Structures are given as structure tokens and as C-alpha cells.
Amino acid sequence: MSDAGAGRPGARHELVAPPSAPRLDLFIAGALDLSRTQAATLIATGQVRVEGRSERASYRPTTGERVVVEIAARPTRAVEAESIPLAVVFEDDEVLVVDKPAGMVVHPAPGNWTGTLVNALKGRGGPLSEVGGEEREGIVHRLDKETSGLLLVAKTDRAHRLLGAALGRREIVRRYAALCWGHLDADQITVDRPIARDPRDRKRMAIVSTGRAARTDFVRLARFDAVDLLRAHLHTGRTHQIRVHLSSLGHPVVGDDTYGGGGGRRLVPLPPKRHFLHAAWLRFRHPATGHPVELRSPLPQDLVRALAAVAGAEHVPPDQDPLEHLGFFRDSS
Numbered sequence: 001m002s003d004a005g006a007g008r009p010g011a012r013h014e015l016v017a018p019p020s021a022p023r024l025d026l027f028i029a030g031a032l033d034l035s036r037t038q039a040a041t042l043i044a045t046g047q048v049r050v051e052g053r054s055e056r057a058s059y060r061p062t063t064g065e066r067v068v069v070e071i072a073a074r075p076t077r078a079v080e081a082e083s084i085p086l087a088v089v090f091e092d093d094e095v096l097v098v099d100k101p102a103g104m105v106v107h108p109a110p111g112n113w114t115g116t117l118v119n120a121l122k123g124r125g126g127p128l129s130e131v132g133g134e135e136r137e138g139i140v141h142r143l144d145k146e147t148s149g150l151l152l153v154a155k156t157d158r159a160h161r162l163l164g165a166a167l168g169r170r171e172i173v174r175r176y177a178a179l180c181w182g183h184l185d186a187d188q189i190t191v192d193r194p195i196a197r198d199p200r201d202r203k204r205m206a207i208v209s210t211g212r213a214a215r216t217d218f219v220r221l222a223r224f225d226a227v228d229l230l231r232a233h234l235h236t237g238r239t240h241q242i243r244v245h246l247s248s249l250g251h252p253v254v255g256d257d258t259y260g261g262g263g264g265r266r267l268v269p270l271p272p273k274r275h276f277l278h279a280a281w282l283r284f285r286h287p288a289t290g291h292p293v294e295l296r297s298p299l300p301q302d303l304v305r306a307l308a309a310v311a312g313a314e315h316v317p318p319d320q321d322p323l324e325h326l327g328f329f330r331d332s333s
Contacts, residue, residue, distance in 0.1 A: 013069040017061035022210050024050070025057035028069055030194070030210030033239065035202035047071060079108050079134050084120035089295055094159040094288045095152065099297050102148040102274050107136045121153065128153070129160035141167060141174075141237055146255075149176070149279025150297050154287075162287035167237065173283040176232040176242055177299060177323055178218075179268075179276035179307065180251040181261055183228050187220045191245040195238040204258060205240045207248050214238040216245045221326045224311045226267065227254060231328055242277060253277055254306070268306045276303055280323055299323050 013032060021027050028039040028048065040057045042048050049068045050061060061067060087099040098117065105112040108119065118137055121128055128138035131154070138153040140163045152172070154160035166172050196211030198204040215235040222229040228251070232242045243259045246252055252261030254268055255275035270276065283294045298321035299307070308316040316322045323329065 011071050013071070015067040015069065017063060017065045017067060019063045021061045021063070023057065024048070024055055024059045024061060024067070026199075026210055027061060028067070029199075030196040030208055030212065032069065033196060033212060035197040036199050037202060038197075042069060042071065045072075077108070077113065077135075079118055079122060079137070080114065081122035081125075082114060082119040083123045084115065086117075086120050086124065089150070089297070090293065092286075094156055094286070095154055095163070097282065097295055098151050098153060100143055100148060100151050100279075102146050102271075102300070102302070105145050106142045106151070107139055109135070117151070127155050129155060129157050131157050131160040131164070140164060141172075143279055144240065144243075144277070146273055146275050147176075147277045147279065148297075148300050148303075150174075150282040150295055151279065152282065152284065159287040163284065166284065166287075170235055171285065173281070174234045174237075174279060175281040175328075176234070177276075177278045177280045177303075177328060178230045178232050178242060178246065179227050179254040179303075179310070180230060180246050181227055181254055181264070182251045183223055184218065184220055184230075184249065184251060189218045189249070191216050191218070191248065193245065193248060195241060195244055205238070205244045207244065212236075212238055214241050214245070216242055218246075219331070221328060222311065222315065224315075226264070227310050229307070229311070229326060231331075243275070254310075267310060269309055270306050271302055274302060276306055278303055281329060296329060 015031050025036050025039040025043060029036045043057045047070050051065055088096055089099050090097040105116045108116050121138055130137060132139055140152045140154050143151050154163055192215040193207045194211035195205050195214040196208035198206035217233040219231045220228050221231055243253050243256050247259035252259045253275045254261050255270040256262060278299060280297050286293055304316060304322060307322055317325055
């Protein structure tokens with residue numbers, strides 16, 4: 001889960017230093033969702049100017065100083081079309097919505113040049129928006145590799161721009177089913193804490209005071225012996241947002257090895273690396289017609305089995321989606 005454009009190669013970013021800004025590398029890392037090492041590399045290679053001049057990574061910008069970051073475009077690699085089955089739950093001439101399986105990376109990147117959602121979309125044929133470049137054709141927002149569920153794809157550049165703007169205005173509703181260890185302090189909790197790359201481990205995200213604003217609303221749908229079943233509503237789309245916010249509360253997502261929820265797998269029969277997070281509910285206005293579109297994705301069978309193991313069979317009826325049974329879709333606000 002992350003916003004398009006943050007720290008993207010080939011992009012130009014103009015930042016204004018706030019009062020008491022941290023040193024330059026930390027300021028850029030927090031503003032552009034980069035690691036401190038990446039930010040320092042940009043500074044060292046002349047891709048950062050403070051009021052038109054070069055500065056060291058340790059420089060502390062003064063209030064109001066303009067910091068321009070121009071990230072050089074990296075060499076591109078042709079993205080191959082691949083014949084990979086996709087569950088398409090909505091499609092017309094402008095957009096399509098995919099029910100992404102866990103284990104699928106959304107777009108190609110070093111280490112994952114094949115087998116991604118973009119490879120599969122290209123393999124279907126037909127148009128895709130080129131706003132994000134060849135490696136991100138059509139992708140309006142992302143899901144983590146091991147997160148399953150509904151993902152919005154733009155087929156035209158116009159649809160992509162309109163949907164991206166709607167996402168920025170928080171007009172696209174994305175709600176996730178999450179199982180967390182332990183019990184929240186209340187049935188409804190909002191976490192409004194900034195997120196950036198973990199300065200100690202660039203593969204992780206963390207709550208960082210200089211990070212980008214991030215807000216998630218959590219509603220407890222059911223409380224079981226060792227876990228809570230939650231509905232998470234994203235107001236922003238930072239990388240790993242739900243996972244980081246729940247971990248910050250001391251209640252990581254079940255199965256999340258990265259943020260402390262991977263223990264106790266003997267209690268929850270999840271596949272290796274799979275975490276209990278599913279993008280189950282998506283609502284948006286169609287970019288061409290303006291008509292509301294509402295889509296739902298039932299809980300995948302691997303998560304149904306995990307929920308049954310911790311909740312008991314009475315909460316997982318064989319003839320109904322557990323999310324329907326437990327009231328996930330009752331709130332239409």
C-alpha cells in the first residue's frame with residue numbers, strides 16, 4: 001500500500017523545509033518515502049539542490065528553504081506479456097478491477113521481473129494506461145505481495161489521472177479484513193501516525209516523526225481468544241500502512257513475519273509468508289460516467305481456514321462468506 005509518485009525515478013519533487021527540519025538526508029527520506037541511504041545517494045550524486053545550491057547530507061535546511069529533488073530515470077527493461085490467469089471482477093472500456101491472489105507482486109522490479117500482475121495484464125491484451133510507465137502500466141494503487149484482494153487498474157490515461165486525483169482526495173474507499181494478535185483497547189481506533197522507511201532497515205517501514213502522514217481507522221468485528229478480526233479503512237496509502245499501524249499498537253497482523261506477527265503459526269494454519277490481510281471492499285466513482293461502483297471480494301479459502309482455527313466453526317459457516325456473517329459490509333458510510 002503506497003502512493004504513486006513518491007520517490008519515483010524520473011520525477012521532480014519540490015519540497016519546502018518546515019520549522020525544525022531534520023538533516024537533509026532524513027528530510028528527503030521522510031518526504032519521499034526513501035531510505036536514508038537512498039536519500040544520501042541522491043545528495044551525493046547532485047540530484048538535490050537547496051535554494052539552487054549543493055549541500056551535504058548533514059545540512060539542516062532552515063524554515064522555508066526550497067529543496068528540489070530530481071531523481072534520474074533508471075534504465076528501463078521491457079516488460080514481457082505473460083499468460084497468467086487473473087480473476088477480473090469488473091471491466092469496461094476505462095477500468096478493470098482484479099481480485100489479486102496472495103503471492104503475486106503487482107509490478108516488475110529488480111528480483112521480480114516476471115510473474116507480476118503487470119505481466120499478466122499485458123498478457124491479456126488490450127489497452128492499459130501508460131501514466132506510470134511501462135513497468136507500472138495501468139496500476140492506480142498497489143497491494144503488498146502477500147495481501148490479497150481488490151485492485152483498481154486504469155485502461156486509459158484519462159481514467160488513470162481521474163482515479164489518481166480521486167485517490168488523493170480520499171474519495172476511493174478501500175477497506176481490508178485483518179486479523180491481529182491480541183485485543184485492541186477499544187472497538188474503534190484511529191491510528192494517525194506518519195510512516196517512512198525504517199532508518200535501521202530499509203526493507204521495512206516504521207513510524208517516523210518526519211515521515212509522510214498516514215491514517216487508518218480500525219473497527220473490531222469480532223474478538224476471539226487470541227485475536228481480533230478487524231475492518232481497516234485506509235485514508236492514505238503508504239507502503240505497509242495497515243501492517244505498520246497495527247504493529248505500532250502492539251497487535252501485529254497474524255502471519256506478518258516482517259512486523260512481529262509471524263509467531264504462533266501452529267495456532268493459525270497459514271501458508272508460509274502469508275499474512276491475514278485482504279482487500280475485501282472497494283468503492284469508487286467511475287471516471288467516465290461518475291456512477292458509483294461497489295465491489296466485494298469474499299475471504300480467500302486460506303484465510304477462511306485460518307479464521308476457523310482461531311474462531312471456531314460456528315463463526316465460519318460453510319455456506320456463507322465469513323465477512324458477510326460477521327458484518328464486515330454492514331457499514332455503508
